[in-house]
Amino acid sequence: MSTRSLINLLVRLFPRAWRVEYGAELREMLGSQRLTLSAIVDVVRTGVGLRLAGHNVAWRLIFAAATSTAVELFAVHRHLTDNILWLPDTPARAATLALLCSGWAPATIAVGKNVHRRLTRVRRQSGSVSVRDS
């Protein structure tokens, strides 16, 4: 594999929107220096990290929806309920209901954090929030 191909492959690890903004510069920098193993590891780590971070909220929502659907189908199949939600009036129904709702707590927290981060960024850009120290 040529150096140019390797660089292209490394840059493609980053999310598409990120590549549009910074891909050319990263490609230029990688091409202008010796491509050491540590540089390759550094790029792979950052690229995969940004990709995972970008999908965090979406994947949590998908996971929560998939979990709820699977538990709902199981509950209907086992005649625990005929409805989407049910009263937790027996241990089996309570456990199944808890399992159905379990995926939504982390998904809701992730969405809340995402909204908070975006609002903070907007407020900071409009000058109404100053950056605080740690």
Added chain:
Amino acid sequence: MHRMARQGRDEGGLARFGEPGMLVLLALSDGAKHGYAITADVLEQTGIRLGPGTLYGSLSKLVDRGLVTALAAEERRRPYELTEAGREALAAQVATWSRVVATGRARLSIA
């Protein structure tokens, strides 16, 4: 009023000494620089070598947070400069770590 220390990063994304974002802000504090010049400045001033992925990952986060802004490209390289919010964030970090360094120097009797 003192704030409780947190393991994670603050809203500006800067919390740990040696945090790449802070090193990038430090490199930009005396004027706009492009990626290669930022890496060279950080290496010269701190002895820390920023990898290319770390550098551009940090730059993109700092731009997203409004701490750094990209200027018009010169040839194929695009310089970046600190925003006012970035200068505030760096000043806050420097103030915090100045107290840490002063205490360390005093307690270790370093001149």
